[in-house]
Amino acid sequence: MVRAILDAARTVLENDGYSAASTNKIARAARISPGSLYQYFPDKDAIVAAVVQEYTDQLVARVTGHLLSKIGTCGERELIRESLQVTLDALEEQPELVRAISENTPRLGVSQKIAAVEERIGELVLAHLRLRSQPVPRSSVRVWMSVRVVEHLTMRYVLDRPPIERDVFLDEVTDLIVRYAYT
Template identity: 50%
Template sequence: MVERILDAGQQVLITHGYDGASTNRIAETAGISPGSLYQYFPNKDAIAGAVIDRYSDQLAAQVAANVTERLTQPAPDYVRESIAALLDALDVHPEFLRAVMEQTPRLGGAGKLLAFEQRIGELTLAYLTINNKQVREDAPLHTASWMLVRMVEHLCVRYILDRPPIPRERFLDEITLMSLNYLRPWATPPHDCFA
């Protein structure tokens, strides 16, 4: 019954967004009475929070498995295919993603997203450590993995939500180039350019 309610909650969030969601709509979509729904969840926020938690867990598992499979690939392939996997995982229902991004902090689900970022950051750090000859010498690997994960995550989310007139393959090329250039040795370090 809980899974049925969560499936209905996700469908209502996709169709109506958070503001248009209600326990009555969720109960109707689940094919149950509001009274039955209240036996499992006290309100809309509890349902939305559980839906977001489930989504975060699925997203983390899917992306982490994909990234883990690529740890031995050359950097251009690893970066591009890892970003493509993240895009695929995020781009299922843009309106649901919007609800997740807007409501997660308010519903207290930020811990799940932080855990996701941390897991992907650990995998990125492992890749950078294994392939440290491909990374500029002055790049602290913990800093580099933190920066890369947040940059890629933010740009992928914005790409899906904003739907800019950039073809997906072009977006992947550009964000891969940004990521790789961040890691490459510089001919002139940035602090020397302004001296």
């Protein structure tokens, strides 16, 4: 039942956005009664928070899985570009869900979850930096800033759909991070 509710909520968020979503719409999409929905979730925000949790867990698993497979096995440019590509691929699979999440994250109180994601990715990038023969000055500061720049730019790329070819975007952000974080 929970799976049906979360899948329905994801669909409603993607189609209607957060503001137009309601427990009644979610229950209807899940083909259950609103009363049944309330047995599992007290309100719309609790459902959306569960959708956000699930989505961010999947995103983190993809990105960190990629990073873990690459740390120490390739150069910085390859690591950065491929990690950007994995992130962008994941975000582009459900852009309307990304929009609904990004527009309502503060209201839903999931900023701590996002901060934990950023922290985990930062730890993995720092581990990669520590394997270099040449130390990077202020590496923890540079990684903290780089992770947040990448997060912001990839989200904005997916949401804004700027007239920038995907490969150009990936190359430019890669250059930006490599020049800043690794020199």
